[in-house]
Amino acid sequence: KAEKGKLAFKAGENVKVKFKDDHINYYSNISGYLEYEGGTLKVHAPFWISEDFMEAHYIGLPAVDGIVKQLTSDELYDQMYDKQIKHGIIVEAIEDIVNPRKDGKNGFAVKLIAEGEREKKGEDSKIELFFEKDRQAGKILEDGRMDYREIDIVKTVKRNQLIAVKHLPREGLKGKNLKGEIIPAPKGDNIKFNALNNIKTVAGHGKILYYSTIEGMVVLVGDTGISVNPQFEIRGNVDYSTGNIEFNGDVHIKGSVISGFKVKAEGDIIVNEMVNQDVELISSGNISVAQGIIGRNNNTRITAKGMVTAQYVQSAYIESGADVIIKDYIMNSIIKSKGEVITPDKDKSHKGTGSIVGGEIIAMKGITANSIGSDYAKMTKIIVGVDFEYDTKIKNFNKSVEYCDHEISKMLKFLKLGFQNIDTLKKRVAKLPKEKQKPFIEGFEKLKEIGKLRNEIITKKESLIKATDELSQQANIVVKQGLYPRVFIQIGEIKTSIQKLYEKIRLKTSKNKKEIEFLAFK
Template identity: 30%
Template sequence: MTTEQIARKDKNCLLKFTKDDVLLKLRLDNNPDLVEIEEFLEKNSIMEADYDIIKNKLEEEDEGWFKIAPNLDLPVEDDKVSLKVTKDKLQALLTFVPGRDGKQLQLADVKDLLAAENITYGINQEKIKQILKHRNPVENSIVAEGKAAEPGQNAYLIYHFEEKKKQAGTLREDGTMDFHSLDLINNVRKGEKIVTKVDPVSGKPGIDVYGNEITPPQPKDVKLPRAKNTVHKENDLYAVKDGQIVRERDKIVIKPVYQIRGDVDLSTGNIDFVGSVKIGGNVREGFEIKAAGDVEINGNVGAARIEATGNVLIKKGFLGRSKGEISAEGDVNARFVENANIKANNVRVHEAIMHSKVTAKDSVIVTGGKGLIVGGRIIAQNLVEANLIGSSLATKTFIEIGLEPELKKRYTDLKSELTNLENNLDKVEKSIDLLKSIQQSGKKLPANKEEMFFKLKKTKLELKNNQVELTREFEQLKEALTASEKAVIKVNESIFPGVQLLSSKDKMIIRNKISQAAFSEINKELRQTTI
């Protein structure tokens, strides 16, 4: 027997042989069993083991080495080694069992075994050397390792908008909550990028312990979503219309009209939309609608605020309570208007306008049904027409026709600006002509004159551009002013005392009831004419 340590092991214990003794070490993590230890020792020809010591060590849960028997002359055994490869072929695992006084394996023996198994890549010779040197039992130690394939990246989509989620309200700067502003609409503008596709990226191949290439999995591709009112440009999706962007399963839809089936209230919040808006119910007090298009409301409008770049249609009434406002670049139509403020191009009301301020660039007409205007102030550049104006109670009612005072002032200011601009332009052109004549005479302009010449030409261009813009505005106002000189107030049935009529240059107070009459400015005076 040599003095080298020779070991055996099973799940219950480890054996170590010295020159004089047999040592045992319990594998407490595996809950060793005394009967199984006895069987293991018999298999290894340990016939004189002290089982009382083993039993005591089990009870004490001793993890150290302890003597169980003297070392007798045991049979000679050679070193044993075996290999196995993992299912993914990325690791070769070695199990080594040292022998007793028999043949000891060398590095070349293990290399021959690896070659016989066709294992050629990632062999860790240094680790094999250490296992053979220390001669301790080893189980499934990694002695060769391949390189796994690096997966690529699947294609994916980037959405340049977030789906709005219902919320209780928005936080104001002062820390209070605005329960009317829920910010539920995803607005998108024409030409805006809404989705981008990022292409897939291929992975990198690997190699197994047999030296074979491992192909990485093919990355998955993805298509840009199907979409209405959009256009594809390479890997991007763009909106071709203003509207509300909505995700419907695997589709994207841009809706140019925002529809609410019921009321505008705390469940919907204020509406701010880049297209037209349709409301199936009413607009409750305190709410706002802003639309870059038309607004159509099937019900009533309370003390709310509506702003539209197109027309506003209210199929029932507008009950403003002195707080409700409508501002439209197009026309406003309603069944009746009470205690409200309206600004529009034309205003058409079926039943009545009561105690309201209505301003129209063109006309205000109340002729359907009762066709009443009473209380408040009505202002129109060209026409105010109603069946009845005022009431038998002499309710103060103001009707004003002709160009608005601020527009008339702008017209006068523009006329003066254009005159000054023409004078300045004339001076600049004369200075330019003078410098040109010096050049044409063959003389070279001094440096300061050259700089002046350049600045004068630049100034002339700026003045000309300004002149074009101001002239365009001036002509538009002139046309409106000319049209307003023919402005008229038409009364199809009766106008009552308490009504005051105003034009650009005159006013008239109605002192007696008048039937079926028209009023217009003639020679700077408001006069009554026949319809």
């Protein structure tokens, strides 16, 4: 019996109230589960729907008093429709729910009653090569990407020869949620694979065909392009009979490069014998020296955007955009690599010492050697997990930000903004005659552009710092035999000096990024 002017309970979700004489009656709008909390009555629909509206489950709770009102299929479908469950309904599941169990037991049950179709991403583009793979510039992985850690001299191809096919990414399969709404599917990733020198492309159905326009050497350039380069062959040495060499393609030197000469190539440089003191080699591809690279106080300079390989290196400077692989030893040299520095190479037929003694080695991805340092070397400096261009890039970013700040300061003075709020100034400018508004409007636009540029520069700088931090976690130093005292070690930003002999050791940063871990190498 109700008190006059007062409800016994509050009517919550899916509950309605009817007054009759001196009684208050509470009715459920749906078939579901009653909840009483804090003086409020609620009725919950017997469904759970996922946040992405791709699944709906029926929740069957046990009855407290043993009495369960059996839902009809019409009631169940009506409630599902009210919850916008219109697609993917599992009819068999509904039949199981509305037909009571033969054993009369009504326990707790969760049953999937509707399921949408999830979207499926399309297939990524893939690269297929049609030249000799045992001599190719890199390894093609199963998913179509390329691994360029071991780049070799490639085979010659003929004019108009099909050398590669890029299979374009495919469209994905669209999905549909329980509401019947279409869920767009992402297209497969498009691998960049540019036609560079002496390549023509022909569009086919779902693919791009790459043909050589000349007879020459086919080279995979980085991981984004393919090129066919003409080859310039020198049958003897680079010396006074040839002069300095500069060529838009590959240069193959059958002899040595004599002291004082320079070779520059847009393609690979291959030297069958020696590179002597005071020589400069510059390549937009790879540099391969069959014998040694010798300098004096690092006056021999080797610079390659790709990989550098040699028998040994002594008192030379090497800068590489990929791996540096030395078959025998590295002594008193400066080597900067954006890949790994490895000595000896993985070919077991070469019986090199695999030692690094003296000098400075900076390798972005890591260093593997038989031994580092010696009982007689003064100091050997080893740095991994750092891009050797990192400091320069950070300085350039900082200079760019300073330039933007300077330009913003100049523009604020021009606008006579001072301590005024820019929105306040805009309102004041809007009251000026049209002809006087123009310089202010142009100034506002330039200020906006410079501010946007500044934010982009800061974002790129932060991305570089983050990438370098991640790189330092992946890089490591592997010493298969002996790591000697007087070796300076740096992994990322963490530094240490070796004070005793370690054997068969691997060095990496700890999980807390605060120290270098010394792990046994097996």
